[in-house]
Amino acid sequence: MVKELEETVDVPVVHVCTVVPISLTVGANRIVPAVAIPHPLGNPDLEKGEEYILRKKLVEQALRALATEVSEQTVF
Amino acid sequence: MGKIRVVHYLNQFFAGIGGEEKADITPFKQDGAVGPGTALQKQLPEDMEIVGTVVCGDTYFNENLETATDEVLKLIESYQPDIVVAGPAFNAGRYGMACGGVCKAVQERLKIPVLTGMYEENPGADLYRKSVYIVKTGNSAAKMRQALPVMAALAAKLAHGEELVSPTEEGYLPRGIRINKVHDKRGSTRAVEMLLKKIKGESFTTEYPMPVFDRVTPRPAIKDLAKARIALVTSGGIVPKGNPDHIESSSASKFGTYSLENVSDLNEQTHETAHGGYDPVYANEDPDRVLPVDVLRELEKKGVIGSLHPTYYSTVGNGTSVANAKKYAHEIGLQLKEAGVDGIILTST
Numbered sequence: 255m256v257k258e259l260e261e262t263v264d265v266p267v268v269h270v271c272t273v274v275p276i277s278l279t280v281g282a283n284r285i286v287p288a289v290a291i292p293h294p295l296g297n298p299d300l301e302k303g304e305e306y307i308l309r310k311k312l313v314e315q316a317l318r319a320l321a322t323e324v325s326e327q328t329v330f
Numbered sequence: 331m332g333k334i335r336v337v338h339y340l341n342q343f344f345a346g347i348g349g350e351e352k353a354d355i356t357p358f359k360q361d362g363a364v365g366p367g368t369a370l371q372k373q374l375p376e377d378m379e380i381v382g383t384v385v386c387g388d389t390y391f392n393e394n395l396e397t398a399t400d401e402v403l404k405l406i407e408s409y410q411p412d413i414v415v416a417g418p419a420f421n422a423g424r425y426g427m428a429c430g431g432v433c434k435a436v437q438e439r440l441k442i443p444v445l446t447g448m449y450e451e452n453p454g455a456d457l458y459r460k461s462v463y464i465v466k467t468g469n470s471a472a473k474m475r476q477a478l479p480v481m482a483a484l485a486a487k488l489a490h491g492e493e494l495v496s497p498t499e500e501g502y503l504p505r506g507i508r509i510n511k512v513h514d515k516r517g518s519t520r521a522v523e524m525l526l527k528k529i530k531g532e533s534f535t536t537e538y539p540m541p542v543f544d545r546v547t548p549r550p551a552i553k554d555l556a557k558a559r560i561a562l563v564t565s566g567g568i569v570p571k572g573n574p575d576h577i578e579s580s581s582a583s584k585f586g587t588y589s590l591e592n593v594s595d596l597n598e599q600t601h602e603t604a605h606g607g608y609d610p611v612y613a614n615e616d617p618d619r620v621l622p623v624d625v626l627r628e629l630e631k632k633g634v635i636g637s638l639h640p641t642y643y644s645t646v647g648n649g650t651s652v653a654n655a656k657k658y659a660h661e662i663g664l665q666l667k668e669a670g671v672d673g674i675i676l677t678s679t
Contacts, residue, residue: 262663
């Protein structure tokens with residue numbers, strides 16, 4: 255999906271996912287490693303406020319990836 | 331009983347007509363074996379005979395796919411064959427396409443076994459390996475001597491209706507067909523044995539090879555995030571509560587298109603996940619854990635990003651084939667392109 259989106263829309267796409275090797279094998283160009291498979295952008299063990307901060311960091315990382323030039327597959 | 335009748339398909343070069351300058355030659359036939367067919371005949375069992383050879387120029391075939399296929403088929407049919415062997419084409423792309431195309435058409439229309447040979451990376455192999463038996467050859471005609479015995483042995487088996495063993499043992503390219511069989515060791519034992527070999531650095535054969543994927547060029551970065559419109563797409567199955575489009579929990583047959591207008595936070599009353607294969611409790615409790623709408627709304631308000639695209643797209647990645655995922659992404663992509671988004675965050679579980 256990530257590749258087809260990048261090809262079709264012609265804009266950068268960042269893949270936020272937990273199993274980075276799959277993303278690398280599939281061919282995503284910008285990858286942000288996530289927390290866990292059932293909750294990539296959260297952690298139920300944290301208190302609500304802390305969890306939000308964690309999610310915000312990941313989203314900011316994803317945005318940073320979109321704003322960064324890459325010439326090859328890059329894990330942020 | 332008469333001999334098993336074999337028809338051999340060749341291009342202009344292997345038939346000895348000429349090279350590139352003769353590549354537009356129209357199909358013709360010649361009785362008996364020609365060129366590599368003579369060597370192939372020597373490898374075949376005594377009850378098989380190459381009764382005729384059909385030749386077509388590679389350029390003619392590829393530029394006139396339908397008519398050329400029909401013409402070649404008519405010539406092949408005139409020999410009343412029991413089996414058709416094409417090539418081998420090695421790494422010659424147009425020849426490979428022709429061999430694959432001829433074989434597939436013969437198999438479908440004449441309902442007889444077919445066989446060809448190619449180098450793995452021949453585009454014809456990519457296109458036809460799932461439909462017909464393609465013996466794996468080297469990448470040039472220098473490997474003819476190695477290719478012919480394998481092709482002859484497999485042709486004999488096919489012509490006699492013998493059961494084939496695995497692609498590796500028979501020497502043909504895997505067709506992606508899985509056959510149930512009883513193994514004397516159970517799966518866990520075989521897996522541990524493979525793991526031990528892997529740890530020792532020894533070679534082993536996987537029972538489930540991963541597909542090979544192609545690549546896309548990374549697109550240029552977003553220059554100014556504060557002006558950018560960011561879209562959200564997920565394969566994590568986040569849908570409005572009740573899953574209105576009934577997206578399947580596995581092998582999804584569709585994707586959903588949902589509005590984010592006036593939505594600043596996803597919660598268990600508004601959204602849920604349709605995804606099977608992972609524990610849905612956390613995503614159902616707070617769907618922002620998969621689709622971070624809450625954070626993006628804050629960043630939008632603060633001017634970190636220009637805006638969050640008012641529509642998000644969702645499907646379920648669980649067991650969904652690469653071909654379907656690609657198809658959904660293409661349709662989603664066309665809509666996002668039309669909408670003029672500047673960047674996409676795709677989240678996966």
